[in-house]
Amino acid sequence: MALKYSLLFCYSALVMAEQSIEPNYHWGRGLKIPAANLIIGGYVNASYKNFDHNPGTAALDDFSLFTTWNPTSRLHFFSELELEDSVNTNKVKFSRAKFLVERLYVDFLVNETYKLRFGKFLTPLGIWNTIHAAPLVWTTSRPLVTEGFVFPAHANGLMVNSKFILSDHNLEVSVYVDDSRDLDPHKNKTVFKNALGTRINYEIFDYLHVGFSYLTFKNQAIFIHSDRNHLFGVDFLWKKKDFELQSEIAYRHGGKWEGNETGLYLQAVVPLGHHFSAVGRYEFLNGTHQLHNISETGTINLGVAGLAWRPYSPLVIKAEYRFGGNNSLVAPSGFFTSISTFF
């Protein structure tokens, strides 16, 4: 159903685009059709992964298509359709490949301060989940604490977002309610049944942001019994002259069926010159891992060391090695490399 709406909205936007006079395309910024207030773009990501003691696999991981339409000054439509894992060297799945609705929402700008968002959007919790696209992040692998072990990546419902200026610093507060059980026809691997969450992001300095999150949710029936989970998260991003340090910490408290989960990562990025950056990350995950239906419980420690090369702004080529302890089932050690670009 959501896909139908998305296609309908794309089609109506394209009909308007026929009146366009000067459409223009820029690599990494999409095709702009000013007469229709329409932008079409996206990103693509291909990777090669070689886990220790296993054959390597090359794959087209993501092919995402964005459509942005601003029919009036207060309305902003956005959709992201994603063709996921369509081709890899083990199997070609074009015939079964389908576009998933990654995001589909409309924003209504109430005034300078408040915005309402309705639809399917990325759960605003921490840093990584809301900017997870391959050309934006520094590593091919994703920190476990952001990968669905602690909370589902998507929410379906209504969000109220407000931005204030407090003594020359931005403060952003978001509150959202989710009813994925009724609103999301396509179920992701882990998905809310319902949820209520809030996020506060404060800019302490231009180069330092801190975030706080709280979320209470139930999962779509992982088990016959579904616990109510409570999640607390803290994150920060420090960024100065191409140096970066960022961290996310999350604690999920569930009932006796889903148990608890604690996770964190700390990542540092150091520029090396010639558009190369060195990346290092430490990760920790402790808990039941029940949101991923993994029976093994316990503590996982991971390290990631890698390089990223951004010769042009929309393009990034990455290579990294992941290693750790007690990680073979959840996040096996191995070599990752990828190339991704916005288009």
Next chain:
Amino acid sequence: MLMRIFILSIVLALSGSSTSAASELLIITAKGSSEPHLNKKKIANIFLREQLINQQGERWIPVNLSIHHPLREAFSETLFNQLPNQMDNFWNIKYFNGISPPYVVKSQEAMLRFVASTPNAIGYILPCFVNDNVTVVFKLVLKTKVKFNVKDICRQHKR
């Protein structure tokens, strides 16, 4: 002693006349548009597309000079503490969320024409470029005095 200081002052004044430093930019909107509550942070948010609409609910149209223009660099360093070419990933994140960076024009003359003729457009120029077709909504004191041939540029503009 006084004579020495006097001569030195004249020499310094003459040597600075060809490349004086710009220290202030005017933030401008189209004539008649009233936005009384603009301050430095709000202007930064408008140019970062963090704030998309004005008090009347109409969409802001921020306008930038090209990425290596000295005024754009000074404007960017003053408001965002970064040079424009250090903000690529910021604009990539915006693009991922369906938001485009500001329009770019090549010169201050083009900036003046665009802002004067476009409702809700907002841009920046040197004080000597200002005319009756635009309203000055804020005076931005530059953090870094960029070497810029202000007098020559202003003289050429007035011809």
